Structures are given as structure tokens and as C-alpha cells.
Amino acid sequence: MRLSKTFIKTLREAPKDEVAKNGALLTRAGYIHKEMAGVYDYLPLGLRVIENIKKIIREELNSIGCEEISMTALQNPEPWEKTGRFSDQEVDIWFKTELASGGELGLAPTHEEPITEMLKSYVSSYKDLPLYVYQFQTKFRNELRAKSGILRGREFLMKDLYSFHATEEDLDRFYAEVEEAYRRIFDRLGIGDCTHETFASGGIFSKYSHEFQTVLPVGEDTIYHNADYSIVLNKEVFNDEVLTDLGAKDEKFEETAGAEVGNIFKLKYKYSEPLGLKFIDEDNTQKIVYMGCYGIGVSRLMGVIAEKFADNKGLVWPESVAPFKYYLVGIGDEGVKKCEEFYSGREDTVLFDDRDKRPGEKFADSELIGLPTRIVISDKTLADGVAEITDRKTGEQRMMSIAELFEKF
Amino acid sequence: MRLSKTFIKTLREAPKDEVAKNGALLTRAGYIHKEMAGVYDYLPLGLRVIENIKKIIREELNSIGCEEISMTALQNPEPWEKTGRFSDQEVDIWFKTELASGGELGLAPTHEEPITEMLKSYVSSYKDLPLYVYQFQTKFRNELRAKSGILRGREFLMKDLYSFHATEEDLDRFYAEVEEAYRRIFDRLGIGDCTHETFASGGIFSKYSHEFQTVLPVGEDTIYHNADYSIVLNKEVFNDEVLTDLGAKDEKFEETAGAEVGNIFKLKYKYSEPLGLKFIDEDNTQKIVYMGCYGIGVSRLMGVIAEKFADNKGLVWPESVAPFKYYLVGIGDEGVKKCEEFYSGREDTVLFDDRDKRPGEKFADSELIGLPTRIVISDKTLADGVAEITDRKTGEQRMMSIAELFEKF
Numbered sequence: 001m002r003l004s005k006t007f008i009k010t011l012r013e014a015p016k017d018e019v020a021k022n023g024a025l026l027t028r029a030g031y032i033h034k035e036m037a038g039v040y041d042y043l044p045l046g047l048r049v050i051e052n053i054k055k056i057i058r059e060e061l062n063s064i065g066c067e068e069i070s071m072t073a074l075q076n077p078e079p080w081e082k083t084g085r086f087s088d089q090e091v092d093i094w095f096k097t098e099l100a101s102g103g104e105l106g107l108a109p110t111h112e113e114p115i116t117e118m119l120k121s122y123v124s125s126y127k128d129l130p131l132y133v134y135q136f137q138t139k140f141r142n143e144l145r146a147k148s149g150i151l152r153g154r155e156f157l158m159k160d161l162y163s164f165h166a167t168e169e170d171l172d173r174f175y176a177e178v179e180e181a182y183r184r185i186f187d188r189l190g191i192g193d194c195t196h197e198t199f200a201s202g203g204i205f206s207k208y209s210h211e212f213q214t215v216l217p218v219g220e221d222t223i224y225h226n227a228d229y230s231i232v233l234n235k236e237v238f239n240d241e242v243l244t245d246l247g248a249k250d251e252k253f254e255e256t257a258g259a260e261v262g263n264i265f266k267l268k269y270k271y272s273e274p275l276g277l278k279f280i281d282e283d284n285t286q287k288i289v290y291m292g293c294y295g296i297g298v299s300r301l302m303g304v305i306a307e308k309f310a311d312n313k314g315l316v317w318p319e320s321v322a323p324f325k326y327y328l329v330g331i332g333d334e335g336v337k338k339c340e341e342f343y344s345g346r347e348d349t350v351l352f353d354d355r356d357k358r359p360g361e362k363f364a365d366s367e368l369i370g371l372p373t374r375i376v377i378s379d380k381t382l383a384d385g386v387a388e389i390t391d392r393k394t395g396e397q398r399m400m401s402i403a404e405l406f407e408k409f
Numbered sequence: 410m411r412l413s414k415t416f417i418k419t420l421r422e423a424p425k426d427e428v429a430k431n432g433a434l435l436t437r438a439g440y441i442h443k444e445m446a447g448v449y450d451y452l453p454l455g456l457r458v459i460e461n462i463k464k465i466i467r468e469e470l471n472s473i474g475c476e477e478i479s480m481t482a483l484q485n486p487e488p489w490e491k492t493g494r495f496s497d498q499e500v501d502i503w504f505k506t507e508l509a510s511g512g513e514l515g516l517a518p519t520h521e522e523p524i525t526e527m528l529k530s531y532v533s534s535y536k537d538l539p540l541y542v543y544q545f546q547t548k549f550r551n552e553l554r555a556k557s558g559i560l561r562g563r564e565f566l567m568k569d570l571y572s573f574h575a576t577e578e579d580l581d582r583f584y585a586e587v588e589e590a591y592r593r594i595f596d597r598l599g600i601g602d603c604t605h606e607t608f609a610s611g612g613i614f615s616k617y618s619h620e621f622q623t624v625l626p627v628g629e630d631t632i633y634h635n636a637d638y639s640i641v642l643n644k645e646v647f648n649d650e651v652l653t654d655l656g657a658k659d660e661k662f663e664e665t666a667g668a669e670v671g672n673i674f675k676l677k678y679k680y681s682e683p684l685g686l687k688f689i690d691e692d693n694t695q696k697i698v699y700m701g702c703y704g705i706g707v708s709r710l711m712g713v714i715a716e717k718f719a720d721n722k723g724l725v726w727p728e729s730v731a732p733f734k735y736y737l738v739g740i741g742d743e744g745v746k747k748c749e750e751f752y753s754g755r756e757d758t759v760l761f762d763d764r765d766k767r768p769g770e771k772f773a774d775s776e777l778i779g780l781p782t783r784i785v786i787s788d789k790t791l792a793d794g795v796a797e798i799t800d801r802k803t804g805e806q807r808m809m810s811i812a813e814l815f816e817k818f
Contacts, residue, residue, distance in 0.1 A: 007531050007540040033527050035481050042479040070451040072444050074564045095506045100551040122416050131416040142509040155483045
């Protein structure tokens with residue numbers, strides 16, 4: 001992409017009401033635009049980051065046999081009334097609206113009810129199970145406060161996966177597969193070593209659920225971890241009873257802040273029973289379907305990664321999610337000419353700063369935008385047959401021969 | 410994809426309340442699921458069709474320099490109040506909702522206002538123009554009636570492109586480029602020869618806008634065309650004055666029904682003036698930005714294509730939008746074994762009917778699902794070293810050697 005051709009500009013200052021670092025930096029660097037608190041547009045660079053995150057999640061979920069669909073935001077109250085969750089007392093973050101032809105609708109804050117209801121058309125026998133169905137969908141949550149940038153959205157992008165099983169053992173088996181897939185996802189996103197599977201409360205049908213918490217000072221959750229993070233608990237279950245249960249009574253725990261980037265939950269009969277999702281088993285008796293649900297906050301992840309790795313100069317993207325790999329700057333007529341030559345055919349991996357601006361400004365923007373590698377070709381480096389390569393994360397600089405550059409990058 | 414592994418099933422009957430052919434067929438074939446009138450989920454096959462349509466549109470728009478973004482559904486009333494369009498009297502299809510922290514919001518039925526407002530952060534000089542920005546976005550329209558399947562959605566997917574220019578001439582130039590791009594898009598979607606650029610009413614600032622109407626008996630628009638479709642008019646502008654204006658007073662026109670799959674509109678100052686989107690021109694004076702907007706109904710297109718080509722056996726997809734190219738059926742142990750061999754490495758283009766069902770059922774489903782080509786390998790054909798190839802559109806059958814099959818497909 002050519003910076004001269006994109007409408008986005010880096011901004012000197014973030015909007016005054018943007019108090020979160022992720023929101024401020026992503027706005028200044030031209031990734032997002034704030035419509036209102038907790039409601040953000042994705043600009044060209046931001047959309048590429050979102051798509052990169054989705055691609056990694058999609059690949060890992062497809063590899064364990066999950067199928068992608070897309071459900072709607074508008075929600076018929078009926079299935080939600082059967083589980084008691086259409087009530088504003090029960091779920092206090094609904095956005096609700098009215099059909100012109102009469103009747104109240106909700107905007108989906110999650111999709112357990114509609115997918116359970118839908119699968120009644122497709123599941124009748126044990127032969128139809130197990131099933132794993134997911135989507136990337138915009139969720140709506142009417143948060144009273146939303147001051148954490150894209151870490152807490154009123155409108156945000158989520159990956160939600162639902163699994164359907166004939167037996168509890170099969171749910172347990174798949175749950176463990178998702179745990180592994182999630183670890184691979186967070187590893188590939190570059191936050192594997194700071195993201196920890198965390199015990200959280202389980203609800204009626206399960207003792208615990210699990211969250212994936214990324215250690216982050218501005219994270220909204222409080223978590224407790226032992227020395228090597230092999231046992232991590234959300235504050236809500238950090239008590240003597242649970243510690244005894246986990247055999248961790250004698251461990252030392254420290255408190256830290258975490259951002260919940262994923263959660264996995266054995267729902268069992270929670271939704272399938274009130275909604276009547278049943279099947280005929282091998283023994284010819286009718287049984288209720290076991291369910292699990294598994295979320296990942298896609299837009300929140302963009303904020304977490306932005307906030308986690310940023311330094312005082314700007315964003316620092318891991319290669320797997322960066323909107324482009326290379327930030328290209330030419331200085332002098334010959335330098336620019338060589339850059340054009342390099343850019344040609346690499347439009348999808350190179351962000352070419354071909355704007356009519358001073359090198360200093362371009363360097364500052366390259367640091368704000370935070371692509372992994374900056375390539376500078378100037379008349380001077382060209383005279384030596386080299387380009388200057390700068391690693392955004394370490395700041396390390398080295399010279400690379402032009403021949404090697406064209407071959408390797 | 411293996412049919413045995415997907416949760417979708419073809420259904421004998423469509424829901425009773427599904428009166429539209431596109432809705433009934435796409436539901437029976439497992440492409441969509443109805444949440445309520447005008448609100449549909451996309452199942453795995455349907456999502457693939459949607460993504461294929463998006464890919465074609467994206468490629469053609471990127472080729473004329475457009476940039477992709479993604480804006481929000483939740484709308485702050487402020488910019489809409491400046492243009493008078495937040496009023497339910499002015500725009501009668503709003504879904505509205507309330508923020509928990511106070512204040513009314515709307516769900517975007519279109520995005521002229523927010524994008525014009527947003528670009529005030531990015532446009533200040535003639536050097537920033539022209540700009541072409543688009544998105545694929547879910548739109549919400551509170552239609553009183555929605556009985557046309559996915560031809561008229563209350564929640565639907567639209568591609569909306571907005572262009573911004575320093576001069577009227579530049580708007581005219583780009584408008585013509587979009588006309589060409591739209592023709593290429595509809596050609597590639599397989600509906601080029603039945604989709605006609607149509608004069609429609611223009612509003613305050615322009616004499617006419619243009620629609621792209623696909624001739625379709627159930628289309629909701631009435632259009633008038635001359636013998637060779639070189640002049641086509643929407644009923645709303647089919648009058649003596651306009652015919653005189655177009656020099657078509659002596660032509661013979663016939664009436665037919667059309668489905669509007671796209672529209673293009675010279676907005677000029679309509680939104681930029683009330684919202685104050687201005688720039689400093691080369692002559693150092695402040696001027697108002699010229700705008701154009703260009704829509705394509707993505708989910709409607711899926712319905713139009715489904716409805717247009719379907720026959721009495723089911724769907725008939727053009728190759729460019731079909732969710733898979735080949736429907737693969739094995740008969741007998743050796744036939745199935747050869748199918749497995751063929752399927753391996755072709756998971757993305759082949760829908761493998763590996764279900765435990767009779768061939769007759771599989772053939773019927775292959776016709777309902779409507780992929781372009783069916784491949785049958787049976788023990789019997791295999792003995793002759795061939796596979797049976799059936800063209801879904803023409804019904805034509807031929808034998809192809811197994812070697813050629815592996816090489817060509």
C-alpha cells in the first residue's frame with residue numbers, strides 16, 4: 001500500500017476523551033476511528049490487523065473440524081425468554097429495539113440461544129453429533145461505562161464457537177482440544193508467554209470455566225498466580241475452598257491485572273434443556289444435547305496486543321498480526337527509484353511511505369505505525385549497494401545488500 | 410468439504426412462512442436459516458457464496474484505487490440530525506435503541522453521515538483528494554414487510570463506497586470508472602447480460618442517479634426498456650419529460666420487473682455541505698468537497714442469482730459464486746476409494762458427498778445444492794477407467810478418463 005494513496009493520516013494528538021493507551025495510539029496511528037465511547041470504526045490498517053487475527057483463529061479452528069457460519073444481530077425474544085435471558089434484570093447489557101410491524105427485538109450480546117434454537121432443525125440423531133460451529137460476529141453490549149479503548153466495546157467483534165455432543169465425555173474431549181487450539185492461537189498472535197489459562201467460576205452445571213488472561217496493567221480483571229503461572233485463578237474463585245480443591249493450599253500467589261482475551265465454558269444442559277435441543281441416541285432413547293461455548297475477543301485482542309507491546313515511540317506489532325511486514329522509505333531520487341522497484345509486486349507486504357515529506361517525519365510515523373521492519377534506501381546507502389534495515393522491536397539497525405533485500409524480503 | 414462432517418442437511422420442505430423462491434430454495438439446500446422475516450443466518454455454504462461475491466467486488470474496487478474500511482452499526486444521532494435524516498418522518502426505516510448511560514442511538518441503514526463526519530479528521534487540502542472508501546457492512550432497515558427472502562432484508566449485507574473530490578469533473582470521471590467496474594462485477598457474477606444500467610431519480614443535486622437492475626420476475630422494481638436494453642428507466646422517471654431529455658421520445662418501451670442490485674449516485678454537496686466537509690483548494694480558498702456514493706446489495710445478489718438461475722430441481726450457481734466447483738459422489742468400494750484419492754488436496758473446491766446414503770438421494774441433493782459440475786466415480790465407471798461428469802446447468806453428461814480428471818480438475 002502507498003501511504004500517499006490512503007486517506008488515513010497519523011495524527012499528532014488523540015481525541016481528548018480517549019483515555020486508554022490502546023485507543024489513543026491506534027487512533028493516532030490511523031488504525032481506528034472513534035464513533036463514541038466503546039464504538040470504533042476500523043480504518044484500512046486496523047481492518048488488516050483484524051483480518052490477520054481472524055485468519056489465525058480460523059485456521060486453528062478449522063484444523064479441529066469447526067465450521068464457520070454467520071448469524072444475525074437482530075434477535076427474536078422467544079428463545080431468550082425460554083432461558084430467562086431476555087430480561088434486563090438477568091442480562092443488564094441488552095440493546096433493545098422495536099420492529100416497525102410490532103414487537104420488541106434485541107441486539108445479540110452473544111449467541112447461545114439462537115444457535116441452540118437453529119440446531120433443532122439439523123440435529124435429531126446421535127449420528128448428527130458432535131458438531132462444532134463458530135462465527136466472527138459483531139456483538140452489542142450496552143455497557144454503562146466504556147473507557148478502555150477497544151478493550152471494552154459496546155459494539156465489538158467476537159469469535160464465538162459452540163460445540164454439541166452426545167455425551168459428557170465427548171464434550172470433555174473437545175474442550176481439551178479447544179484448550180490446545182487456543183494456546184496455539186495465542187502463541188501465533190505473539191502473546192503466548194503472557195497469556196494464561198485461568199480458573200473462573202463455572203455456573204450451575206460446571207465447577208469451573210476457564211479464561212485466557214493476558215497479563216496487562218490496564219486489564220480489567222484481577223488474577224492470582226503462583227510463581228511459574230502454572231496455577232492462575234480469577235479473583236472470583238480465589239478462596240480457600242477452591243485452593244484446597246486444586247491442591248494449591250500451600251502455594252504462594254501474587255495478584256496482578258489481566259485482560260480476558262478468551263474463555264471456554266462447559267455449558268452442558270444450560271441452554272439445550274430449556275430450548276429442547278434433543279437427539280435419539282443409539283439405544284433409541286431421547287437425550288439432551290451437551291454443549292460447550294468458547295469465545296475469543298477479536299477486536300479486544302487488537303487492543304491488548306497494541307497496549308502490551310507499545311513503547312514510547314508508538315505501536316510494536318508482532319509479525320503475525322502486523323498490517324504489513326515492511327515500512328519502506330526512499331531518500332533521494334535514486335533511493336526512491338530503487339524503492340519503487342522493490343515495491344512493485346510486494347504491494348501486499350510493504351507499506352511504502354511515498355509521501356512528499358521529510359525523512360524525519362517518515363521515521364517518526366514508521367515508529368508510530370509499528371511495522372516489524374523498516375527499510376530505508378537512500379542515494380547514499382545505494383552508493384554502497386545496501387539498504388538500512390531497522391527492527392522496530394529492538395531498534396537494532398544493520399545494512400543489507402540490495403541483492404539480498406530483493407531476494408529475502 | 411465433506412458433507413458427512415457438516416452440520417447442514419438438505420431439508421425436504423422450506424419453512425411454511427417462506428413464500429419467496431430464493432428463500433425457500435436457499436433454506437432447503439442448507440445455505441441460509443431464517444431468524445425472522447428479512448433476517449437470515451448464513452450457513453457454511455451460504456457464507457462461502459457471500460465471500461465469493463465479496464471477493465469479486467473487492468478485487469474490482471481495489472483495482473480502481475478504493476480502500477476498504479469497516480464502520481459501526483451503532484450511530485450517534487448528531488451528524489444525522491445535521492442532515493435531517495435522524496427523523497423517523499424523513500427516514501422511515503430506522504431501528505433505534507437507547508444507551509444505558511442515556512441518549513438515543515440508531516442502527517445504520519446506510520453510512521453517508523458518519524463517513525462524511527469521519528473524513529473531517531483526514532481531509533483538509535486539495536492534496537488529500539480524491540478519496541474512495543468502501544466497506545462491506547451489515548445494514549439495518551426496519552421494513553414494515555419483508556417477504557422476498559434475502560431480496561429485501563431487515564438486516565443485510567451491503568457494499569457501500571463513498572468518493573470525495575475537489576471538483577465536479579473529478580466526480581464525473583470517477584463515476585464513469587465505477588460504472589465500468591460495476592459492469593465488470595456483474596459480468597463476473599454471471600448476471601452481466603441480464604443486468605442493465607437504469608436511469609432513476611436523482612434528488613436535489615443531480616438530474617438522475619443510476620441503478621443496476623437485474624431482470625427478474627419477482628423483482629420489486631418496475632423498469633421500462635427499449636428493444637436492445639440500451640435505454641432503461643425506472644418507473645419513477647418514465648415520463649415524457651425524461652424521454653425527451655434522453656432523445657428517446659420515438660423509441661418503443663416495454664415494461665418488466667427488475668431487482669436493484671446496485672446504485673450509483675452523484676451526491677455532490679448533499680452531505681458535505683450540512684456536515685461541513687471542506688478543503689483548502691490550490692487557490693487558497695475554502696471549498697466544499699464533492700461526493701458520490703455507490704452501493705451493491707451483497708446478500709440481495711445471492712438471492713437474485715439463486716432466483717434467476719434456479720430450475721425445478723434446485724439451485725444453479727455460476728462458477729464464480731458457487732461455494733464449491735465440484736460435487737463428488739462415489740459408488741461402490743473402489744469408486745469411493747478413488748473419490749477419497751481425488752478429494753485429498755482438493756478440499757477447497759470439492760464438496761464430497763461421503764454420507765451413508767443411496768446414490769439417488771445424493772444425486773437429488775447435488776441438484777438442489779447446485780454446484781456447476783458433478784463427478785461420479787463408481788466401481789462400474791472405474792472398470793472403464795472413467796468418471797461421469799454432469800453439467801448442472803445443461804444436464805449434459807460425458808465420460809472423462811480418470812487420468813484427465815486428476816489432471817484437469
